[in-house]
Amino acid sequence: MPRDHIWQQISSLLGSAENSITLIAPFIKKDTFKEILEIVPAGVEDIRCVTRWSVPEIAAGVSDPEIIDLMEFDKRIKIYLCHSLHAKLYIADGRCLIGSANLTGKATGRVSASNIEVLIESETSHQEIQRLLATVEAHSIVATSDLAQQLREQADLLREDDDAPMLVVPEQQEPSRRWMPETRRPERLYQVYNGKYGSVGSDVLAAVLRDLAELDIAPGLSLEPFKEAVRGRLLLIPELADLRDTGRLNMKDARDELIARSGCTSEQAQRSVETLAEWLWHFDEVHLVPVGAWEIRQGREIT
Known part of the structure; x- marks a missing residue:
């Protein structure tokens, strides 16, 4: 299996979209998001993205609130925030991939030290997919440029503080105290x-x-x-x-x-x-x- 197998799965799914795509992942890096947008066909009218912006995670470098900047160049994009999000789900019309991979270089196999991840194809009509989508929608808020800037500033201040708590990435490491x-x-x-x-x-x-x-x-x-x-x-x-x-x-x-x-x-x-x-x-x-x-x-x- 090639190192970028996950990326190939995502590319194949999103490249086949005709009407809309939905990207749901806690961690999204700006460079990976830009590459995703290059795959999406011009005929797709809606690009919905749900992610999680947490100051400790931004400071740790696993998530980029700067993805909001891409909305200026592609008016199809709408970004939402769901703080309790853990699921990873990628939808193109009625088909989807669900599994463990975030939209980062390590998760998609686009860098040398990549993660071991899995994505399984399913129909969006599956009852558990529908339950997940309803729950995410109920707990999401609209992301704004002001909020992205505010969280980045706080993350940068936290990184500069030698007495700050160890930057723990939720899902990957438990706090030491x-x-x-x-x-x-x-x-x-x-x-x-x-x-x-x-x-x-x-x-x-x-x-x-x-x-x-x-x-x-x-x-x-x-x-x-x-x-x-x-x-x-x-x-x-x-x-x-x-x-x-x-x-x-x-x-x-x-x-x-x-x-x-x-x-x-x-x-x-x-x-x-x-x-x-x-x-x-x-x-x-x-x-x-x-x-x-x-x-x-x-x-x-x-x-």
């Missing part, structure tokens, strides 16, 4: 998430970007869904189990548990617990109660 909030300014998260950080100091910005990289929240959310996503991730932190399960958390107990779990000093653990309290105050409905050691309790305090 669990996340605890770093920034003491959680109110800055949504501002930076939206690319508005001209007035944010460099130290605060770096910490916020590191937290956003660990959170890896879908782009383009409005404020309330963003806060809900952060809140959901916070409540997965083991030290907050009591708050999640009983509605209250003793801060001394949380500090002691953090010391036992991570081996950090008492001072470090105290700072982490105080930071967690700041985040919970901003993203959740909680209040502090001076009962022995202070407690965090669910619900806003009525004054």
Whole structure:
């Protein structure tokens, strides 16, 4: 089997299209996308692309938001983002290929150190293909040039930060450590998430970007869904189990548990617990109660 067998499969399918094509892949590199467009017959009227833009992945170099630039030269292209996307599916009219290969040089066999991939041909009418398409459509948003530029800028800043978490590519590698909030300014998260950080100091910005990289929240959310996503991730932190399960958390107990779990000093653990309290105050409905050691309790305090 030739090294570029996957590329030959994709080329053959898309080259036979008459009306429309759909490209669904989490990772799409601009050079590979350009080569795809050269294959698509001129008579095809619609080119629909669904992908995933995540700041850590862009920083790691596996995905290029710059594919949005190609829309300026080919008005048939429409690009959508689906943050939970893992499937790889390529459709030409009523036929499709489904399998493991992204639209990258390594996945398609266009570079020497290529991946081992598989694509299986199927009819688009297959019930599982239809289920996948419906799910992807329900969870997708329209990609824009502004969003592409914003995510690229954040990815570049993350790459320049020596203290940033290791750039982990989801699907390929598990994080080496669990996340605890770093920034003491959680109110800055949504501002930076939206690319508005001209007035944010460099130290605060770096910490916020590191937290956003660990959170890896879908782009383009409005404020309330963003806060809900952060809140959901916070409540997965083991030290907050009591708050999640009983509605209250003793801060001394949380500090002691953090010391036992991570081996950090008492001072470090105290700072982490105080930071967690700041985040919970901003993203959740909680209040502090001076009962022995202070407690965090669910619900806003009525004054």
